[in-house]
Amino acid sequence: MKPAPFAYESPASVDEALAALAGAGEEGKVLAGGQSLVPMLAFRLARPAVLVDVNGLEDELGGIEIAGGQVTIGAVARQRAVERAGLPLVSEALRLVGHPTIRNRGTVVGSICHADPAAELAAVALVLDATLEVRSRRGLREVPVEDLLLGPFTTSLEPDELALRLRLRPPAGWRWKVLEVSRRAFDFAIAGVVAGVGPDGTTGRVGVFGAAPRCYRVDGPVDELPELAVRRAEPTSDIHAEAGYRRHLVGVLARRALGALAGGGEVRA
Amino acid sequence: MRSITLRVNGRPVTAEVEPRMTLADFIRERAMLTGTHLGCEHGVCGACTVLLDGASVRSCLLFAVQADGREVTTVEGLARDGELHPLQRAFHVHHGLQCGFCTPGFLMALAELWPSRGLVGREEIEEVVSGQLCRCTGYAGILAAAYDAFGVA
Numbered sequence: 001m002k003p004a005p006f007a008y009e010s011p012a013s014v015d016e017a018l019a020a021l022a023g024a025g026e027e028g029k030v031l032a033g034g035q036s037l038v039p040m041l042a043f044r045l046a047r048p049a050v051l052v053d054v055n056g057l058e059d060e061l062g063g064i065e066i067a068g069g070q071v072t073i074g075a076v077a078r079q080r081a082v083e084r085a086g087l088p089l090v091s092e093a094l095r096l097v098g099h100p101t102i103r104n105r106g107t108v109v110g111s112i113c114h115a116d117p118a119a120e121l122a123a124v125a126l127v128l129d130a131t132l133e134v135r136s137r138r139g140l141r142e143v144p145v146e147d148l149l150l151g152p153f154t155t156s157l158e159p160d161e162l163a164l165r166l167r168l169r170p171p172a173g174w175r176w177k178v179l180e181v182s183r184r185a186f187d188f189a190i191a192g193v194v195a196g197v198g199p200d201g202t203t204g205r206v207g208v209f210g211a212a213p214r215c216y217r218v219d220g221p222v223d224e225l226p227e228l229a230v231r232r233a234e235p236t237s238d239i240h241a242e243a244g245y246r247r248h249l250v251g252v253l254a255r256r257a258l259g260a261l262a263g264g265g266e267v268r269a
Numbered sequence: 270m271r272s273i274t275l276r277v278n279g280r281p282v283t284a285e286v287e288p289r290m291t292l293a294d295f296i297r298e299r300a301m302l303t304g305t306h307l308g309c310e311h312g313v314c315g316a317c318t319v320l321l322d323g324a325s326v327r328s329c330l331l332f333a334v335q336a337d338g339r340e341v342t343t344v345e346g347l348a349r350d351g352e353l354h355p356l357q358r359a360f361h362v363h364h365g366l367q368c369g370f371c372t373p374g375f376l377m378a379l380a381e382l383w384p385s386r387g388l389v390g391r392e393e394i395e396e397v398v399s400g401q402l403c404r405c406t407g408y409a410g411i412l413a414a415a416y417d418a419f420g421v422a
Binding site: 001002003004005006007008010034035038039041043044051055061080098099100101102104105184185186 | 271287288289291294310311312315318324325326327329330331332334335378379395396397399400
């Protein structure tokens with residue numbers, strides 16, 4: 001339950017971090033909040049030869065900005081800080097992510113890059129048309145989160161790439177609701193949804209987490225969304241729940257969330 | 270190996286450490302403060318919770334090198350001049366512990382809220398308590414202690 005030895009790099013700039021990652025080849029790993037990576041190191045599920053700690057890059061990557069209808073979250077902005085920034089949907093979803101102590105260290109960008117199929121934030125990113133600004137010494141690219149998430153804990157990031165910032169594009173006039181079922185408050189979700197209804201009240205989006213190898217999003221008329229969300233589900237069974245129960249939850253939670261948005265009332269999962 | 274210096278409960282502690290040494294192990298084996306307990310060593314149980322510059326963290330999920338130059342407060346830093354901290358006294362009065370293994374973590378997680386007492390309600394307390402595991406008390410005594418210490422009904 002102790003991590004295997006690794007070389008530790010604590011770069012003082014993004015350029016230094018990119019050089020460290022390039023130098024590490026396939027053996028490097030970025031350490032941000034560490035709330036998922038360090039347990040994987042402790043279990044030795046991950047054994048990188050080099051850890052590149054980006055926590056010192058607060059000046060370059062610690063920002064949370066709202067401008068022109070776009071929300072930009074830097075790679076080392078803590079979940080607690082984003083939660084307290086009062087952002088629509090994102091702050092509400094963060095209240096369900098981990099425990100307060102975990103959110104003190106965990107980062108929003110780190111959660112997206114970790115690609116946990118049960119991550120609330122990945123589903124939020126999908127419904128808000130998010131893109132990730134990614135850099136390496138080879139260049140800069142803007143990756144839609146839709147193309148980033150490949151499968152469980154697997155992304156399209158290359159070993160030498162560093163995620164710098166997440167850009168969220170909340171559409172104007174939409175209302176949102178996050179619902180999930182978990183064993184304890186703030187625990188990993190067995191399954192959950194991020195539902196949104198547009199200003200016309202008839203079209204919407206649902207992001208789903210915990211019910212497929214990766215988070216996914218469906219768009220369509222509000223009445224059809226629960227069925228569309230269930231059809232896309234590819235749940236698995238584990239100690240917490242059977243696949244059939246997860247699929248059932250997707251439909252129930254989508255209906256409740258959309259119903260709450262239609263009625264304007266509060267509901268509990 | 271790296272030479273690092275942390276302030277632990279106001280006292281500078283310098284040591285040569287491997288990068289893989291967790292903050293929890295540094296506290297126990299270099300600062301020689303064994304009040305910080307290690308349960309699961311992967312961030313679930315909360316027994317190792319300490320304050321880093323006033324914010325609660327799982328000390329098993331942080332490497333000691335990451336805390337170089339920073340201020341760490343452990344459960345040994347709560348009592349002053351032989352007087353228990355009000356949170357500790359409340360745990361004593363309300364039987365907020367049985368075996369005591371989880372207690373340092375509960376105290377430090379709640380200690381993060383202490384500067385905001387007066388603004389803290391049941392919801393904030395319950396949110397914090399839900400992040401810590403206790404297998405003895407059933408949490409009733411812990412919650413009673415916390416409500417009392419924070420003065421919430």
